[in-house]
Amino acid sequence: MTLLNIEDLSVHYGLKTVLRHVSFTVHQGEGWVIRGVSGSGKTTLARAIAGPDKYTGGLNISYDTRSNLPAKTLFVESWYRFTNLEGDRNFYYQQRYNHQQRRDTVTIARELELYGQTYALDHTRLQALITALDYDRVLDEQLFEISSGEHKKLQLIKALWLRPQLLIIDQPYTGLDVKSRGRLNELLNAYAREGGTLILVSNDTELPACIQHFAVMKNGGFELADAALVFEEKTLKPLPEFLKEPPQYTAPTLIDMKQVHVQYGDKQVLKDIHWQVNAGERWLLQGHNGSGKSTLLSLITGDHPQAYANDIKLFGVQRGAGESIWDIKKRIGLISPELHWYFDANATVLQSLASGFFDSNGLYRQLRYMQKQQLNELLKFLDLYDVKDELLTTLPLGKQRLALLGRTIIKNPQLLVLDEPCQGLDQQQTQYFNKLVDEISKNGVTIIYVGHFETQLPACITHKLVLQDGRAIENTRQ
Structure with a gap:
């Protein structure tokens, strides 16, 4: 069954063309990785699929009505964006170490509780994800106190708890240590076995076994590719x-x-x-x-x-x-x-x-x-x-x-x-x-x-x- 069909998709920001006539098809249950150098259009394509970025051309998502997974598409950004209790993002760098200001955002546990309430999710599944990614020790911390790797884990736990039919993750391994990367791949394989369709935006080589389709973005264009992605080595200019x-x-x-x-x-x-x-x-x-x-x-x-x-x-x-x-x-x-x-x-x-x-x-x-x-x-x-x-x-x-x-x-x-x-x-x-x-x-x-x-x-x-x-x-x- 075709889950995602894209035909002649282009994205323009003002006079700048970021995506050029992209066409490809993703079937239900497939695992894809999209690669390319920085600025090639990878993230723009992911956002166009998930919405609400504007584009020209055709983009159609057909969910499986018989699936046990929610008929949703979820895009996990490369960074986790959060606000304080007043809905403001105006944090400063030293604030995460200032004990007297440690009540400015919700705790990780509360963030997950609110997320579960929003989507009526099963807490038994949540605990399994927390254990797999060794996340128990930060549940009482606030959002601005945790490291970049722990923010990434929070994004991934939310996504895998929701289990949408189409899951797109931008830079899934950013900030994760070696052990956490291996655990994540196991979780992504389990998601695929449940019928989930996965698109990773990543140049990493240690990918889950469910990834069987490879593409590369070049100057806004889309090409099918082999598993290996070879980058040209950039020559260093003379040091100032x-x-x-x-x-x-x-x-x-x-x-x-x-x-x-x-x-x-x-x-x-x-x-x-x-x-x-x-x-x-x-x-x-x-x-x-x-x-x-x-x-x-x-x-x-x-x-x-x-x-x-x-x-x-x-x-x-x-x-x-x-x-x-x-x-x-x-x-x-x-x-x-x-x-x-x-x-x-x-x-x-x-x-x-x-x-x-x-x-x-x-x-x-x-x-x-x-x-x-x-x-x-x-x-x-x-x-x-x-x-x-x-x-x-x-x-x-x-x-x-x-x-x-x-x-x-x-x-x-x-x-x-x-x-x-x-x-x-x-x-x-x-x-x-x-x-x-x-x-x-x-x-x-x-x-x-x-x-x-x-x-x-x-x-x-x-x-x-x-x-x-x-x-x-x-x-x-x-």
Whole structure:
């Protein structure tokens, strides 16, 4: 039975054509994956199928009236968008660590309860999904407190609890650790066995067995493809001269933590952490979703108030000795999924990169001549110069992330904190960025790199810290 039939579908945003004459058919119970480089039209196609994006051409969904699954199409976005109790999305980055403001959004448990009530869903099935994705431990947390991987799990639990006849998931594995990816594939296979039809928008290779149909998007066009997707390796341009200069270190040891603990009420998030990072070292930070990585990084970047209650020296200065959060941030370049969520939606690409000079959420100051020179060099180096005046949010997700990566390195800081920097990037962009990190590392910059997969890491890594349930279980030199 034909569930989805698309004929000559096109999508235009103003004068820009994003999808061009797409035609294909999906039968009930099939599993599809749609691949392609960032900006090729993958997400636009998914949104057109799920609605309400406008399009020209034919698009028809014919649900099976005999199926036990709801006659619905559900599109799971790459990011989870949520509001506070007043219906506002105006969160700020440090808010997730501020205990006094922890009642601004509903808890995960309440969010799921409301979702179940809306669609009259069976709670027995919900508990099975929570157990499979190891989600019990965050049920009492609020939406803005959890990590990007835990947000993704929430999206997936909702989708698989609803079990629509057609399920479309954009970037299903974003932010998930290795174990969670395997569990997700098992759940997707179970959904397919129940008669569900699945379309994944993903360039990942470790796919569920139910995926048997492959397509690739190229410049808004749609082509059937083999299982393997081969990307051309992107050549790295010569590094801008200012990034060849060594950082101006203010101390030989940048981070010195002794017996660090972080606790919310009875819940311990970090337990007895000892960690020293010296100038020029390049650390890999790993751990499963919820292991404490984001909290540990927030102590370093100055965003967590409990830093003052611990024995922590940053750049040779004891926390609480009078230095401001901006004294810390001016020495650090940071990129993380959470920073991306909270970034100024009205900033252009140029403003986004330039804000890295001032550690601001958008550009609010005039640039000096040398800063303008560095900005232009970096825009050209990252192939973003032609879109520098466009709003960051209008770019494909991968290009948005590249722009924020540029923001991270623009001031050539002492310490780069790269928290899952390639989340949302395709394979080609990931290889390109990691080569960039390797090239930048030659100037002696200190790096903390958070990444789940050994095959998608820079070659320059020299040290490794692994967290499990808030404790360091590995602290080694590579």
